[in-house]
Amino acid sequence: MNYDFRFSSLLAYRDELVEGVLLTLQLSAATIVIGLVIGVVVAAMRTGAPGPFKAIATVYVETIRNTPLLVQLFIIFFGLPSLGLRFTANEAALLGLSVNLGAYSAEIIRAGIESVRKSQIEAGHALGMNGYQVFRYVILFQALKSIYPALTSQFILLMLMSSIVSTIGANELFHQASFIDSRTFRSFEVYSAITLIYLCLTLVFRSVFLGIYWSVFVRRPAR
């Protein structure tokens, strides 16, 4: 093997890499907020709403979960303009990722609501609580605790999947890779380095999520 690794040539592109990281963080954060809102609404539609709403929610969740994100992005970015709906690459990316995350988180939230045992709800009613009070004081905390791990794993997955929006030319970390690649022709080094940066982002996300879990959900002995 006589390949001459030159990771040092990447150092000249520090600023681009930092910018890429920031863009990916922004995109992920915005997607998480929008996706979560969609998820809560759709989960509510699937568990408590009348027939037609339930059907719409089910079709949405199943369609998104059974088709690739890449194709969803293509439809939004290349397909919708033929119906007169035009988006910039960044808008299409945010839209595609949010719609995608919405479907996955809806399923997780629904499972969380259903995981709270019926006896808990009955116990709440038996104490004279009304439906809202039972939801607010009995279901919510238990459901949040049970969905938290799955939901945050989904967020990390989303952050990693956001690299896919580079294929439609949206601005984020992976897009910076192809830019640097086109300047340096050091493809292997560029993509290795970028992949490692994603790994670091994953570790950061994971620690933050774990820290939140510990401070919110883990009961500490009273002093």
Next chain:
Amino acid sequence: MIREFGSEDILFLLLATRWTILLTLASALIGGTIALVVAVLRIVPLRPANWLAIGYINLVQGTPVLGQLFIFFFGFSVFGWSVGAWTAAVTAFSIYASAYLAEIWRGGLQSVPKTQWESSAALGLTYLQRLRYIIVPQAVRINIPPTVGFIVQLIKNTSLASVIGFVELSRAGQMLNNATFAPMSIYLTVAAIYFVICYSLSNVSQRLERRIHVAR
């Protein structure tokens, strides 16, 4: 010259679907074999083996598939091997699948109650005999639904192989788009093909899951 999107184009997409399926199958088989080893390394009572497996799983699960794909696509040539998009894609997706399957199967292995390990140990079975005759047979039942569920993820992710130029369903869609310029009909057709395959598999997975729950 720009032409209409017609029935022969649908046939073209269906033929390209073969490569999506082949890529999925090859990656699932190779990845599954690696996953078996990693899952066992993850649970054996030997710390360094556990760490190795945990490190591997975290490395793969902590990085984007797209990155893995590019690393293998460009990486082989670094070692002086020139390989095509197929080899790079199969390698990348096998590695990707191995980490996720290993983690799924580890969960299955660990969900077998500890008392089953103990009672087979009390009969004098060695560690590997316990694993083979008692733990794995019980874990397989539990593992089938999530494994099928992961195959659905794998099918969808193979669409990324289009980025390195491997002609499977998504890439075929892009090629048709360049020729016909009917993106909406083409990508909806592509999505529909993915949907039929993935939705049927998801349903199988859910039905298996329900049956296993009833049997327990």
Next chain:
Amino acid sequence: MSLVNLEAVHKRFGEFEVLSNINLSVSEGEIVAIIGRSGSGKSTLLRCINGLEPVQQGRITVDGTEVTAANADLNNLRQRVGMVFQSYNLFPHLSVERNVTLALKVVRKTPYAEARDIAHEVITKVGLADKFGAYPDELSGGQQQRVAIARSLAMGPKVMLFDEITSALDPELVGEVLRVLEALAADGMTMLLVTHEMKFAKTVGNRTVFMHEGRIHEEGDSRETLEHPRTPELTGFLDAVLH
């Protein structure tokens, strides 16, 4: 010559000493009942004897094999030491027959026909000849526990360990399991039982060991010990379980 021998055995879980200076010697054919409150270390004691739990200090020998030796061949030893658990722990994916023949075939490489004969013999002995092909989830708790006993018996053990084997059973199913134990006792099997069945300990056991806070607090002839406890702890314990 004792079959099971424990000398100055100490076991800790972290800081907590579960077993503290245990000395116990069991001769061939002896039936020892081990009683005590939950958490007194009685189950742990049993699990140390076939090496399911390691000990930090002391020596345990069973049938000439030193369990506590660093290079002990535990899998070999366990073929000679039967163990039955509180929660039966049958293998749910195997029929009654295969539950019983598995270790014979896999561990001892017994030919199939012979393994089947042995299985037939022990399953008949526990009174379940008609359940040969059944699966664990088709059996009652009492029947499952009898299969678990047969599974251990098939290996022809020198000594058998019973860990609260009737505690998880409905009261009306306890009798059928105890009758199997009585039959084993009549055959001269060496047994150590952790049990809450004081009447059984008194009538079938030769010796009773009372565990308290990780120590053997009192021991002696079963009838004598259970009818005339010498320490206030045993008196209190017996009062609590008998009323």
